[in-house]
Amino acid sequence: MRTRIAASVALAAALALGVSGCTFISPQSTLKAYDPSDGVDATVANLDVRNALLLSNNGQEASFVVSFINNGDTPIDFTVQYTGTGGKVTSHFTVDGNAVKSFGDTEEKQLVLQGINTKAGALFPVFVTYGSHTGKQLLVPVLGTSWSQYKDLAPTKSPTPKPRPTNIPGLTESPMPTASSAPSN
Known part of the structure; x- marks a missing residue:
């Protein structure tokens, strides 16, 4: 009788472990942090970089779509650097305290990276x-x-900037000729 009870308990334990064993030994996927969009995120002290991605038509220049979030009370002067075909490029920006500075949105100014020489699909x-x-x-x-x-x-x-006329000292503009009727004799 004791053997039957022990065998029943062992069978029940084996069945429970077999049915739910994956949850005991595998980490839960919902606990893993990930970027839920096409862009990537990062944090540098009080500056959050959110949903950063590059959009390019030709692989040579790209619109940098990104939001910078200042989690502090004082303004942050930050730099964005990359290496293009002409060398290292550094741009400086400021985001006010407890504010967001975005680039690339349809209502925001674009930040275009030149000379990236990178095709779509790359990092x-x-x-x-x-x-x-x-x-x-x-x-x-x-x-x-x-x-x-x-x-x-x-x-x-x-x-493309339009050329503007330059005033040169001593040079006067002559009036444009106008059409007139031929002189009569």
Whole structure:
């Protein structure tokens, strides 16, 4: 009788372990942190970098779509660095205390990275830092603009400046000739 009870308990324990064994030895996927969008995130002290991604039409220039969040009360002067075909490029920005500075949104100014020489589907290294804090290198995904949700975020060319007339001292402008009727004799 004791053997039957012991065998029943062992069978029940084996059945319970077999049915639910994966949850005992595997970590829960819901506890793993991940970036729930196309971009990547990072934190440098009080500066959060959120949803950073690059959108490119040609693999040479890309619109840097990103939000920088200052979690502190004082303004943060930060830098964004990358290495392009012409060498290292460093840009300086400021975000006010408890504020957000975004680039690339349809209503925000674009930050166009030149000379990236990277095709869509690749990861492009961008370094963010400020003050004496250790910066973070982000491997930013480069996406094409063929998807409809990204078409309006593609890098745009800066308008070509129009030449303006220059006043040169001593030079006077002569009036333009006007059409007149032929002189009569």
